[in-house]
Amino acid sequence: MIELNNLPNEVENDSNHSKDRDATSEIYKKLANIVGEERVSESNLDRLLYSHDLAPLPKEISLAFKTVPDIVVKPRDATDVSRIMEYAVKNNVPVTPRGGATWAFGGVVPAFGGIVLDMGSMQEILEINKENLFVTVEPGVNWKKLYDTLLNKDLLIGAYPSSAPGASVGGWVNTGGVGVGSYKYGGINQLIRSLEVVLSDGTIITTGCKNVLNNSSGYNLTDLFIGSEGTLGIITKVILKVFPAPEEIRPTSFVFLDLEEAGKAIHALTRTNITPYHIAFLDGAHFDLLRELGKNAPKVGAMVNIIFGGDSKIIDIQEKATEKIMAKYGAKKATKEFADHEWAERFFESRARRLGPGLLVGESFCPVSQIVEMSKRSQDVLKKLKMKGAVVGIIADPNTVLFMTYAISNEHKLIKSMASMALVKKLTDEAFKVGGRPGGFGLLFSGNLKKIHGKGVFVMDDIKSTLDPHYIMNPGKLIESTTRFGIPIPGFAMAVGMNILAIMKRMMPADKTVMKNHETK
Amino acid sequence: MKQSRKKDGENPKQKEPKPNLVRNKPPHLDDIYACLQCGYCASVCPVYRETGWESLTPRGKVYLLKHLIAKDSFFDKILGKKAADFLTGRGRISLEEAMTKIYTCTLCGRCETICHVDIDFHKYWEEIRKWMVENGIKPPQNTIDMYNNIANEEYKNPFMEPVPKRDEWYRDDYRLPEKADILYFIGCMTSYHEYQILLNTLKIFTSAGLNFTTLGTDEMCCGAINTMSGQWDNFKTIAENNVRQIEKRGATRVVTGCPACYRALKKYREFVECNFKLLHTTELVAELIEEGKLKFTKEFKEKNLPIVYHDPCELGRISDYEGKGIFEAPRYILKNIPGIDNILEFSNNRMDSVCCGGGGGLRAVNYDLTMEITLRKIDEAIELGAKTIVSACPNCKAQMSDGVKAKKEKMINSEEKFKMKVMDVLDVVAKSL
Numbered sequence: 044m045i046e047l048n049n050l051p052n053e054v055e056n057d058s059n060h061s062k063d064r065d066a067t068s069e070i071y072k073k074l075a076n077i078v079g080e081e082r083v084s085e086s087n088l089d090r091l092l093y094s095h096d097l098a099p100l101p102k103e104i105s106l107a108f109k110t111v112p113d114i115v116v117k118p119r120d121a122t123d124v125s126r127i128m129e130y131a132v133k134n135n136v137p138v139t140p141r142g143g144a145t146w147a148f149g150g151v152v153p154a155f156g157g158i159v160l161d162m163g164s165m166q167e168i169l170e171i172n173k174e175n176l177f178v179t180v181e182p183g184v185n186w187k188k189l190y191d192t193l194l195n196k197d198l199l200i201g202a203y204p205s206s207a208p209g210a211s212v213g214g215w216v217n218t219g220g221v222g223v224g225s226y227k228y229g230g231i232n233q234l235i236r237s238l239e240v241v242l243s244d245g246t247i248i249t250t251g252c253k254n255v256l257n258n259s260s261g262y263n264l265t266d267l268f269i270g271s272e273g274t275l276g277i278i279t280k281v282i283l284k285v286f287p288a289p290e291e292i293r294p295t296s297f298v299f300l301d302l303e304e305a306g307k308a309i310h311a312l313t314r315t316n317i318t319p320y321h322i323a324f325l326d327g328a329h330f331d332l333l334r335e336l337g338k339n340a341p342k343v344g345a346m347v348n349i350i351f352g353g354d355s356k357i358i359d360i361q362e363k364a365t366e367k368i369m370a371k372y373g374a375k376k377a378t379k380e381f382a383d384h385e386w387a388e389r390f391f392e393s394r395a396r397r398l399g400p401g402l403l404v405g406e407s408f409c410p411v412s413q414i415v416e417m418s419k420r421s422q423d424v425l426k427k428l429k430m431k432g433a434v435v436g437i438i439a440d441p442n443t444v445l446f447m448t449y450a451i452s453n454e455h456k457l458i459k460s461m462a463s464m465a466l467v468k469k470l471t472d473e474a475f476k477v478g479g480r481p482g483g484f485g486l487l488f489s490g491n492l493k494k495i496h497g498k499g500v501f502v503m504d505d506i507k508s509t510l511d512p513h514y515i516m517n518p519g520k521l522i523e524s525t526t527r528f529g530i531p532i533p534g535f536a537m538a539v540g541m542n543i544l545a546i547m548k549r550m551m552p553a554d555k556t557v558m559k560n561h562e563t564k
Numbered sequence: 565m566k567q568s569r570k571k572d573g574e575n576p577k578q579k580e581p582k583p584n585l586v587r588n589k590p591p592h593l594d595d596i597y598a599c600l601q602c603g604y605c606a607s608v609c610p611v612y613r614e615t616g617w618e619s620l621t622p623r624g625k626v627y628l629l630k631h632l633i634a635k636d637s638f639f640d641k642i643l644g645k646k647a648a649d650f651l652t653g654r655g656r657i658s659l660e661e662a663m664t665k666i667y668t669c670t671l672c673g674r675c676e677t678i679c680h681v682d683i684d685f686h687k688y689w690e691e692i693r694k695w696m697v698e699n700g701i702k703p704p705q706n707t708i709d710m711y712n713n714i715a716n717e718e719y720k721n722p723f724m725e726p727v728p729k730r731d732e733w734y735r736d737d738y739r740l741p742e743k744a745d746i747l748y749f750i751g752c753m754t755s756y757h758e759y760q761i762l763l764n765t766l767k768i769f770t771s772a773g774l775n776f777t778t779l780g781t782d783e784m785c786c787g788a789i790n791t792m793s794g795q796w797d798n799f800k801t802i803a804e805n806n807v808r809q810i811e812k813r814g815a816t817r818v819v820t821g822c823p824a825c826y827r828a829l830k831k832y833r834e835f836v837e838c839n840f841k842l843l844h845t846t847e848l849v850a851e852l853i854e855e856g857k858l859k860f861t862k863e864f865k866e867k868n869l870p871i872v873y874h875d876p877c878e879l880g881r882i883s884d885y886e887g888k889g890i891f892e893a894p895r896y897i898l899k900n901i902p903g904i905d906n907i908l909e910f911s912n913n914r915m916d917s918v919c920c921g922g923g924g925g926l927r928a929v930n931y932d933l934t935m936e937i938t939l940r941k942i943d944e945a946i947e948l949g950a951k952t953i954v955s956a957c958p959n960c961k962a963q964m965s966d967g968v969k970a971k972k973e974k975m976i977n978s979e980e981k982f983k984m985k986v987m988d989v990l991d992v993v994a995k996s997l
């Protein structure tokens with residue numbers, strides 16, 4: 044048995060977990076009344092687990108934000124969400140919606156405590172309509188599960204994030220993502236027929252039409268919520284278009300001498316009418332790191348994975364044409380087994396995290412015409428910051444590359460890992476320079492919003508205050524960076540801070556990765 | 565019971581009263597730090613599927629462990645722990661609550677199939693439980709009771725069943741030899757609860773003319789419950805006892821129908837020298853069919869067709885991680901049964917098989933939760949159109965039979981009716997002899 048008095052600081056033994064804060068807190072009673080006791084928790088343990096996403100923020104962030112929520116709720120449906128919002132608006136409690144928590148920008152991390160709405164609890168596929176080619180899902184549905192389920196019924200979901208086994212449909216809608224399949228079918232914004240959204244005052248609205256396109260006059264409400272990072276409303280239903288499943292999905296892989304040639308080849312391919320299902324590229328360093336992990340990975344300069352989907356005969360023609368283009372830039376075609384393996388690995392981009400342990404990803408969109416330039420710049424940033432990492436990315440449409448350059452960091456070393464965060468800032472700067480833009484904003488990068496949209500930000504601000512006059516919908520994200528004691532962080536201050544971090548990082552010795560007794564299978 | 569435990573005098577839980585998780589780091593520390601928090605594991609976890617709480621995902625548990633072993637941060641040091649906790653809004657974590665989370669898991673190992681950073685979860689969860697117990701954290705009371713019952717000479721099984729009852733079912737009908745080449749290790753679940761499997765196994769072995777015997781009342785619980793619940797301190801004694809008994813009978817091959825026993829017996833090798841080959845009954849029966857030693861005379865009842873086969877986690881996936889998964893032997897046997905032309909498959913099978921709900925000692929921690937997992941499984945079987953679920957594990961059989969009963973009770977007032985039989989592969993074989 045445990046002796047209570049002798050416990051170390053960190054732990055304490057008490058049996059009733061819902062009671063370790065304030066057993067009868069008002070908010071607990073109210074919310075339990077709406078959804079039932081088993082769907083609410085304010086135990087220290089649960090609150091801790093809902094206070095973070097992928098990015099390991101140091102505890103010190105609490106000086107700026109109250110990342111630990113006061114309570115976690117798992118709604119069952121839109122009515123639950125609506126009643127929770129009514130309560131929140133009346134009592135001025137911030138609400139942070141959370142999907143799979145796989146986005147690393149702090150979107151699901153509360154800035155001011157309050158309620159975390161765990162949308163993962165709504166994970167039913169409600170209707171698969173083959174007749175009208177749509178599927179209605181709850182927001183917590185996992186992308187991989189949806190993809191698999193539909194494929195079993197001879198249907199294809201156009202695109203999904205490469206985090207599909209972890210990400211939720213609602214989460215990807217709110218980050219406005221592009222991913223696997225976007226080259227052919229577009230980003231999430233092109234795949235939605237309609238959304239059901241609960242607004243901050245509890246009103247439930249529908250934004251589109253489930254059977255047909257929403258392209259006519261009238262403000263496009265659907266697009267308003269896409270990429271809104273949970274700051275405008277809670278999505279409770281998503282109606283997605285679906286496509287007949289292709290006869291074949293055929294992965295191919297091409298090995299290049301370096302990333303420059305690979306970039307040129309990709310540029311050339313995107314200037315043709317060949318429409319692969321998906322295009323991804325990885326520089327040789329990615330495979331070097333995999334080998335360091337003990338994986339069986341090839342030694343290459345760069346790799347381009349091109350996946351075709353459709354009728355086999357048409358793929359045959361497209362594949363031949365693609366081979367010709369690739370060969371022009373010195374590529375060798377890899378074996379079918381290798382290409383299949385690469386395709387299966389599409390979800391596992393971040394294996395190298397074990398080497399740190401720690402990993403940072405710098406996400407940016409750049410024009411395909413600048414792919415070579417941006418690749419070089421990204422490699423330079425890694426070199427200058429003395430970080431180990433790799434330049435990887437996907438082609439989102441014929442003129443958009445999504446770079447997801449990553450670097451290994453060491454979470455155990457606070458200063459060093461904080462300094463490593465400068466990577467993200469530096470990569471963002473480079474993206475702007477080549478005519479691109481960074482990815483999301485979340486908790487820390489709202490400073491970029493104005494850089495991209497200029498005065499448009501004021502319109503966004505108006506939209507926000509109209510839909511969420513009390514600022515309780517995921518406050519502190521996307522369009523405002525206000526810290527917990529009401530002190531705003533202007534974009535430039537953030538930038539200055541990040542630049543200081545970058546200088547620090549450059550002064551520190553290079554990162555070494557140490558592998559400790561890990562046997563890989 | 566408690567007394568016999570004290571006599572053992574080897575209770576580490578009482579020797580080490582102060583858990584200091586920060587100093588006594590857990591095994592697989594690298595894995596804890598390597599975790600990306602990508603949440604892929606949650607998508608395959610049956611416990612998460614039914615509960616929806618982050619704290620019951622593998623990801624959440626890894627994060628929790630990371631928190632429990634974390635040193636005070638810079639912040640804690642300058643501000644003091646209390647002030648830091650106040651400012652961050654974090655509070656102290658109840659160790660008992662943490663323990664309950666870690667034990668709310670079927671140990672099915674499915675999370676390992678998808679882990680982004682290759683954490684060997686089939687070992688990891690067991691070893692974390694062991695580490696917790698070694699650090700003075702009490703495991704769930706039910707598992708402590710089971711531990712005590714196994715150590716008690718009057719029972720030697722987790723269910724408090726008397727020793728003489730162990731061979732009561734067959735003692736008089738089968739005169740088994742003192743010594744034999746093959747030893748049938750029956751296991752507690754099969755001996756006391758699922759004795760139909762026991763009787764059918766004896767019938768099959770006899771019909772094939774095998775030279776075999778059992779340990780009779782000398783058999784002691786294999787100790788799987790001990791390893792699952794982290795209470796390892798007398799596992800070596802159990803291993804020694806059973807191995808001594810096996811050797812006394814001169815067996816060169818030990819066969820068991822229980823995947824939990826199968827794995828526990830395999831672990832014996834780390835503690836005692838074992839000079840026997842270990843087999844699962846399905847492997848042996850497949851061999852007998854191949855050699856033409858079993859003559860089937862009866863057809864499988866048509867009204868119970870079609871059948872669907874469920875891969876037990878410990879026999880399939882986990883054994884695969886431990887060297888060799890047994891997926892094909894049961895299917896081979898079923899294909900050879902007259903009347904069975906087609907075996908349905910669950911949408912997730914073999915390495916991806918979803919736990920029946922009854923694994924990992926979860927029944928002792930949260931029975932209702934295991935039932936929810938089982939009901940989802942049964943619903944899938946119904947959707948597939950199956951009339952019989954066949955498995956190769958007494959635990960799966962018990963769990964799914966309970967599930968069918970529960971479902972029938974639920975539907976008592978509904979118009980819909982459903983029929984579902986739950987059988988072991990060896991039940992199917994015996995019925996056709």
Ligand SMILES: Cc1cc2nc3c(=O)[nH]c(=O)nc-3n(C[C@H](O)[C@H](O)[C@H](O)COP(=O)(O)OP(=O)(O)OC[C@H]3O[C@@H](n4cnc5c(N)ncnc54)[C@H](O)[C@@H]3O)c2cc1C
Pocket residue numbers: 096097139140141142143144145146147149150151162182203204205206209210211212213214215216217218219220221222223272273274276277278279390391392393517602
């Ligand atoms: C290995 C890996 C690969 C990735 N690959 C890609 C990729 O290819 N493409 C890509 O775009 N991203 C990618 N990501 C980033 C991330 O996984 C995606 O953005 C993903 O779609 C986020 O989904 P989620 O459910 O985890 O969202 P969360 O992280 O839970 O939430 C994201 C944001 O949406 C809000 N939100 C969530 N659910 C709701 C809801 N129901 N209503 C209102 N707001 C909500 C949250 O408040 C938050 O601001 C990747 C991440 C990883 C770890």
Ligand code: SF4
Pocket residue numbers: 608609610611612621622668669670671672673674675676685689
């Ligand atoms: S072993 Fe099974 S039940 Fe346990 S965490 Fe992994 S997937 Fe979930």
Ligand code: SF4
Pocket residue numbers: 598599600601602603604605606622623626678679680681682683
């Ligand atoms: S799949 Fe592995 S890396 Fe990802 S959250 Fe689960 S345990 Fe961590």
